[in-house]
Amino acid sequence: MDNYMNLKNSHPCFGGNKINKGRIHLPVSPSCNIACKFCDRKFNETEDRPGVAKAILKEEEAIETIRRALQLCPEISVAGIAGPGDTLASPHALNTFRTLAVEFPDLLKCMSTNGLLLYEMAEEIITVGIDSLTVTVNAVDPVIEANLCSGISYHGRFYEGEEGAAILITNQLKGIRKVASSGITVKVNTVLVPGINDEHIEAIAKAVSEAGASIYNIIPLIPQHALKAAKAPGCAEIERARQQAGKYIDVFRHCQRCRADAVGIPGVKEYAEQIYFGKLTAKETFSHG
Template sequence: MGALENIHKENTDFSHLAKIHPCLGGEAHATFGRIHLPVSPTCNIQCKFCKRDCNSDEERPGVANGILAPEDAVETVRKALELCPQITVVGIAGPGDTLATPYALETFRLVNEAYPNLVKCLSTNGLLLARYAQDLYDAGVRTVTVTVNAVESDILSQINSSVVLDGQVYCGKEAAVKLIAAQLEGIRLASKLGMVVKVNSVLIPGINEDHIGLIAKTVKEAGASLYNIIPLIPQHKLSHIPAPTCEQLNQARETAETQLEVFRHCKHCRADACGIPGQLDLSYKLYGTLKRLETFSHG
């Protein structure tokens, strides 16, 4: 049975997905591909290290060549499969938060109807994950990545500036408390529904480097199956903090592994990545004609 035919399993589990999802397992990372559909333009939180943009130059999260309309997603996936038949995963990872607007959920519904055998994967800050977890599951999403940079408000308030929830803006520790509670509830509910949950943390020297063990323990208890620790890219309001050294990154990963399995192959992918990670990226061929947003939001 071929890889794509074997993906669609009602009782999908982590061990199976790790073999065919390049962002869940090392075995799959160099073998299978993914396409990111950049349908989510805005965000509902502001992280101090995050600077979203539309360009074709930077290789990092929060960046795409432009914004794709949900109604164009199915045709885009078709073209992507022609360019890279090894694609097994359709992901949405921004460039804003995927649940801050309805476009990601709308896109998954369309893509799942056309390509039920492809894995559907969502990345989110988790603020609205509990609210939309059932809808995501019904739309075929089976893997979710939640970025959790701290599980204590004193630490998170040094990383996150604000949260916008139901039209209300929260700042400082109040924002941190709301975000942490929402993330953990979202992880619990997504896991309970049967989705595989991976947690990402940005390692920020001097802020959360000694907090990684507690994050790992806390998200595991909430239902996460995998942990991915990625180094800070110094920019925006944290441009003065140097990226962690290899020693700091390895130490954090070793600490986390006492609690939870750690993924060590992350490539800091763009929100419009296409192809097999670490190999030739096909995003320009796929998205080269997308229009740049004239009023791209950094809110």
């Protein structure tokens, strides 16, 4: 809890609009190991949403990228890796964080993951010294999760439907418990999908809180991919979900749904165009294997 309170005073996301701090997202993770029905990962310069980046950044480019970013935006206090694939599906994120710990020891280190490999890689995450970890948990019931995720690629096999969903949920909750017990602040994201998990938010919030998560972020669905015909939740639905979750856990209320290559102060100053656009060559490297 002490680490969480410290983050509220030093992290642009945890502190919301109360602090004038910035962040840089390093898009070093190319692949993913689960197939979410609402996820449409793309390389472009225009869409302002998670799962999108101009290109993949090589590990060795990360240090120079941060140096350029700090020159443009000295307010940056956080280096995060949020994809555009999953951070644990390849070694690039943790390798990059090891380098950052040496080159930029004062920057907070934040990572996002779907949590499939979280439990078995928890010790490595703890050793690297992540300050905060975000885990996307969209259900704690395999029947509901199977309606949101087609399957998972796990140790050389693709598990579909409820079988894959059960493995994912088990690994997420066990991983959250293990990482949180080390003192790392854990935030949980849930994509709110009306008609699928909107009546399940209270159960998710209760489960992740009991596992040790400190804060809960409800992200409204962006209809796309296999759920392109689904309805995005309205303000009243989002607020109702937040009230339900708030019975069990502190609720995050100012998410900007940032790109995987965001740079700057959220909602105030963005520098991704100067840092990334035109400097990298996009490569279609996404996979679910």
